[in-house]
Amino acid sequence: MSRKHFSFFVGPSIVIMLLLMVAPLLxxxxxxxxxxxxxxxxxxxxxxxxxxxxxxxxxxxxxxLRFTLIYIVVTVPLQMIIGxxxxxxxxxxxxxxxxxxxxxxxxxxVTPIVxxxxxxxxxxxxxxxxxxxxxxxxxxxxxxxTDNITxxxxxxxxxxxxxxxxxxxxxxxxxxxxxxxxxxxxxGAGWLMRLRHVVLPHLRSLFLFIxxxxxxxxxxxxxxxxVLTKQNPIYSHIExxxxxxxxxxxxxxxxxxxxxxxxxxxxxIFIILIPFLIISYREQVEER
Amino acid sequence: xxxxxxxxxxxxxxxxxxxxxxxxxxxxxxxxxxxxKKLRDASSRTPKFxxxxxxxxxxxxxxxxxxxxxxxxAFFLLLALSLLVCLLIFAQHIPLRRNLVYGIALSGLVGLLxxxxxxxxxxxxxDFFINTLIVTVGxxxxxxxxxxxxxxxxxxxxxLLGVVVLIAALAFRALPRLxxxxxxxxxxxxxxxxxxxxxxxxxxxxxxxxxxxxMLRSFFMEIPKDLEESAxxxxxxxxxxxxxxxxxxxxxxxxxxxxxxxxxxxxxxLLVRILTQTNWTLPVAISRFTGGEDPRHLTLAAAAAVxxxxxxxxxxxxxxxxxxxxxxxxxxxx
Numbered sequence: 001m002s003r004k005h006f007s008f009f010v011g012p013s014i015v016i017m018l019l020l021m022v023a024p025l026l027x028x029x030x031x032x033x034x035x036x037x038x039x040x041x042x043x044x045x046x047x048x049x050x051x052x053x054x055x056x057x058x059x060x061x062x063x064x065l066r067f068t069l070i071y072i073v074v075t076v077p078l079q080m081i082i083g084x085x086x087x088x089x090x091x092x093x094x095x096x097x098x099x100x101x102x103x104x105x106x107x108x109x110v111t112p113i114v115x116x117x118x119x120x121x122x123x124x125x126x127x128x129x130x131x132x133x134x135x136x137x138x139x140x141x142x143x144x145x146t147d148n149i150t151x152x153x154x155x156x157x158x159x160x161x162x163x164x165x166x167x168x169x170x171x172x173x174x175x176x177x178x179x180x181x182x183x184x185x186x187x188g189a190g191w192l193m194r195l196r197h198v199v200l201p202h203l204r205s206l207f208l209f210i211x212x213x214x215x216x217x218x219x220x221x222x223x224x225x226x227v228l229t230k231q232n233p234i235y236s237h238i239e240x241x242x243x244x245x246x247x248x249x250x251x252x253x254x255x256x257x258x259x260x261x262x263x264x265x266x267x268x269i270f271i272i273l274i275p276f277l278i279i280s281y282r283e284q285v286e287e288r
Numbered sequence: 289x290x291x292x293x294x295x296x297x298x299x300x301x302x303x304x305x306x307x308x309x310x311x312x313x314x315x316x317x318x319x320x321x322x323x324x325k326k327l328r329d330a331s332s333r334t335p336k337f338x339x340x341x342x343x344x345x346x347x348x349x350x351x352x353x354x355x356x357x358x359x360x361x362a363f364f365l366l367l368a369l370s371l372l373v374c375l376l377i378f379a380q381h382i383p384l385r386r387n388l389v390y391g392i393a394l395s396g397l398v399g400l401l402x403x404x405x406x407x408x409x410x411x412x413x414x415d416f417f418i419n420t421l422i423v424t425v426g427x428x429x430x431x432x433x434x435x436x437x438x439x440x441x442x443x444x445x446x447x448l449l450g451v452v453v454l455i456a457a458l459a460f461r462a463l464p465r466l467x468x469x470x471x472x473x474x475x476x477x478x479x480x481x482x483x484x485x486x487x488x489x490x491x492x493x494x495x496x497x498x499x500x501x502x503m504l505r506s507f508f509m510e511i512p513k514d515l516e517e518s519a520x521x522x523x524x525x526x527x528x529x530x531x532x533x534x535x536x537x538x539x540x541x542x543x544x545x546x547x548x549x550x551x552x553x554x555x556x557x558l559l560v561r562i563l564t565q566t567n568w569t570l571p572v573a574i575s576r577f578t579g580g581e582d583p584r585h586l587t588l589a590a591a592a593a594v595x596x597x598x599x600x601x602x603x604x605x606x607x608x609x610x611x612x613x614x615x616x617x618x619x620x621x622x
Contacts (some may be wrong), residue, residue, distance in 0.1 A: 001444040005526050010443030010453060012434045015500060021460050024468035024475075031474060042479040086308055092291055092301050103309035103610060106316060109553040109604055109611070113571040114593045117578055118315040121322065126586065128318050131335050159312065164615070171616030185290075194428030212458075220464040223557050223571075231579040245466045246558065257472060262467040269462050277455055284451045 025266065037253050044256070051260035055248075062260060063236065064244035065268070071240060072218045075157040079214055080207060082158060083165025088195075090166070091173045101167070108163035112223035118225060119156050149228065149235055156224055161217070165210050166199035170208040173199070185235065212276045219269050222246065241265050316597070323590035330587045345591035353407045361408065365400075372396050412602060413573060413592070419485070420554060420569040426489040427553040428546050431496045432504075436542065440530060441503025444513070454505070458499035468494070469562050483567045488560055492553050499552075500545055503614065507541025508534070544614035547607050554600065570596045 032051050034044035055061050084099060087103070107115050123129050133139045143152050176199055185233040186195045220243035229235040229243070238249070245265065249258035292298055321337075322330045323346070329339040347354060355361055372393050375382075379389040401421070405414060442450050472491050473482070481487040511534060519529040535542075557571040564572065574596060577589035604611060 001441065001446075001526075003445075003447060003449070005443040005511075006441045006447065006450065008527075009530075010435045010445075013438035013497060014453065016434055016494065016497050017457065020490065020497070021463065021468060024471035024494075025463070026472035027474065028498050030469055031471060036474075041474060049529055065622055086305070089301050093305065096302070096305075097572060098608075100305045100309050101612065103313045105604070105608075105611070106601075107312050109551055110316075110597055111557075111571050111574075111600070111601060113555075113557045113575050113578070114596055115315075117574065117589055118319040121586075121590065122315045122318045126331050126333070126335070128314070147344070159315075167612060167615045169325050171612075181290075197541075209489075216462040219462070224466070226557075226575070227578045242466060242558075245464070249466065249470060250562070258466065259470050262464060262470060265464050266467045269464065270459070273459065273462055277459060279459060279609050281451065281455050285448070288446050288451065 005285075016044075023279055028259045028266075029263050031256060032263050034259075036256040036258045036259075038255065041255070045257065051254075051256045052264070055257055055261045055264060058162050059239075060236075060239070060244055060247075061264075064239045068219060068221075068241045071153070071157070071221065072215055074154060075218055076211060076214045078154070078158060079162050079165050080210060081246055082162050083169050083210070084203075086162070086166045086262045087169035090170050104163045104166055108161075112160070113227060115160060116156060116224040116227035119159060120152075123152060138180065145232060146237065149238055153225070153228060153238055156228065157218075160224065161214060164214070168206060168210055169203065172203050177204050208276070208279065212273075212280070215272060215276070216269070219272065221264075241268070308491055319590045319593050322587060323594045324483045325552055325587060327584065327587050330590070331583060345587045346595070348411075349413050349588060349591045349595065350411055352411045355408055365404070368396075368400055372400070412597075416568050416570050416573040417595075419567055422485050423488050423492065423560075423569055424550055424553040427487065427492040427496065428549045429488065431493045431500050431549050432542060432546055434493075435497065435500035435504050435545065436535070436538070438501045440508050440534065442501065443508035443511075454502070457501050461498040461502075465495070465558050466562075469559050473562050481566045482563060485567070487563055488569075491563060492556060495556075495559070496552055500549060503548065504541065505547045507538060507545070510541075511537055540610065540613070543607065546609040547603070547610055548614055550603065551600070 031044065033048060034049045035050075036044040090100060107119075110118075116161065121127055125142075125144075129211060130141060133141055142148065180198045181194055184198055189197070189272070220242050221240050225240050225243045226239060226246070229238060241261075242265075245258055245261050248254050248261055292301065324337065324341040324343065325339050326342050326344070329336045332384065358410070375389065375393045375396070379386055382389050388588060404410060438453075442454060469491065472487065476482045476484075476487045515537070516526070516529040516533050519533045524532065554569075555571060556569070559574060560569045561572050561575065570592075574589065574592045577585045577592060
């Protein structure tokens with residue numbers, strides 16, 4: 001394909017991305033320099049670096065950053081480990097496989113607001129899980145104390161994001177070459193050895209892909225936190241960056257500060273992503 | 289990996305898979321059960337499994353006033369719906385041109401959606417449902433049209449520029465929503481577009497474009513180059529070859545990508561929450577039930593959750609293969 005054709009075909013999409021993603025981002029940087037609320041949206045007032053400095057000094061911002069990083073560090077590896085485990089199990093069965101996959105996919109495709117609400121209701125005061133725990137194990141657990149809610153966030157993350165890892169890893173397992181596996185078996189390698197030295201290296205780029213996507217998504221997690229906290233300030237320790245940013249914009253009505261904060265969060269995600277982006281770039285250059 | 293052959297081992301595998309499947313599904317079953325209980329039964333301290341089921345939550349959610357003969361209306365509504373669904377399922381066996389059959393079924397569906405509020409006194413929830421449909425369809429059409437062009441070019445072009453565009457798209461995919469939704473709010477206010485479908489669709493297209501490009505590209509890469517090259521040798525230009533030869537074989541890939549676009553648009557909350565005031569979509573409407581302590585919210589939320597999930601489940605039942613294929617395609621090549 002010639003360069004001329006390439007620009008003709010890709011042009012519209014590049015224009016869309018420049019116009020609809022780069023331009024708003026630049027606008028966000030500029031709006032971060034303004035005193036702006038919902039009342040004076042169309043006539044903002046220049047305040048210089050004030051918003052950026054305010055957000056950098058805001059404990060709420062650092063609290064949200066801290067919890068977001070914890071959330072990433074806990075849920076992303078957990079998702080990959082459980083995802084690999086379930087994918088390996090799925091690879092073993094053929095009866096009911098479609099049914100298991102369908103059931104697993106359900107939390108992943110459903111509207112996150114609705115999914116989290118549904119999930120919350122089962123753990124709620126009138127829900128079925130506390131009842132079962134009490135009847136079967138004699139445990140009286142309130143999942144909505146400020147301590148326990150953190151566990152609920154993690155349970156929810158496993159429920160909601162693992163299907164993605166399961167399906168992609170399961171698809172990857174179908175493409176593992178059989179020859180090296182047989183060779184390893186002849187050489188007397190056990191199941192674990194074959195998993196470690198044949199299967200996992202084959203899945204390496206897949207793991208990278210899942211890590212990339214789930215770090216991005218975990219960094220901007222919003223809907224589930226919005227529902228699990230019931231927008232109640234007593235759960236402020238599980239506020240994520242996006243949720244706190246939303247509070248600054250919609251609840252505190254400080255649009256200038258909210259824009260400043262979103263610019264800071266964008267910087268944050270790019271710092272996290274640079275290694276991933278470099279690896280992806282090299283892979284793509286090699287592949288072409 | 290070679291299969292486990294011992295019997296206890298195989299039983300254990302099924303037990304684990306079943307447990308995970310149950311963990312995935314229980315919240316939905318529980319909520320569906322709650323949605324057909326009276327509030328008194330739903331908020332019982334020990335969960336009730338024996339109760340007299342009721343549709344009053346759904347009535348409260350969807351209807352402003354109860355019609356005089358609800359049974360007859362419900363019957364005709366279900367009849368019309370199932371006729372349309374049957375038409376779609378058996379389209380291949382009807383001795384008419386397939387596009388014509390699909391056209392009839394779709395216009396029937398639109399007509400039905402228009403007819404319902406004429407006959408019944410529908411509550412706001414119905415408007416939110418219609419808004420969601422408009423926004424979702426609009427996003428799919430715009431996003432896929434541009435995405436196909438770009439995805440095709442990125443699959444065929446070997447220059448370094450292609451890689452740069454791909455990586456830039458990947459970086460854009462990482463952007464947190466608020467980083468550009470707030471500027472959109474600002475621009476939307478200046479142009480008086482807040483609360484309009486157009487603004488929401490444009491923003492959703494922007495959010496979706498990077499993903500669409502990557503996914504469509506991976507599907508285009510599966511199509512052998514000889515296909516359009518032989519067409520071009522026959523004298524067709526690249527654009528004609530693309531439209532006449534490539535797009536027809538791309539349909540499965542386009543459907544898979546459209547499916548993910550559908551999920552994105554149908555499910556989006558934050559963006560619509562900021563850019564609309566009254567013209568909400570379903571997630572924003574349902575988010576009202578997520579805070580506060582109003583006891584009525586328990587069963588209303590359950591009914592709303594079931595109502596908004598059923599369309600998604602129907603779509604997925606039709607297209608589960610494409611969904612899994614899409615996940616696998618994005619993954620294995622990404």
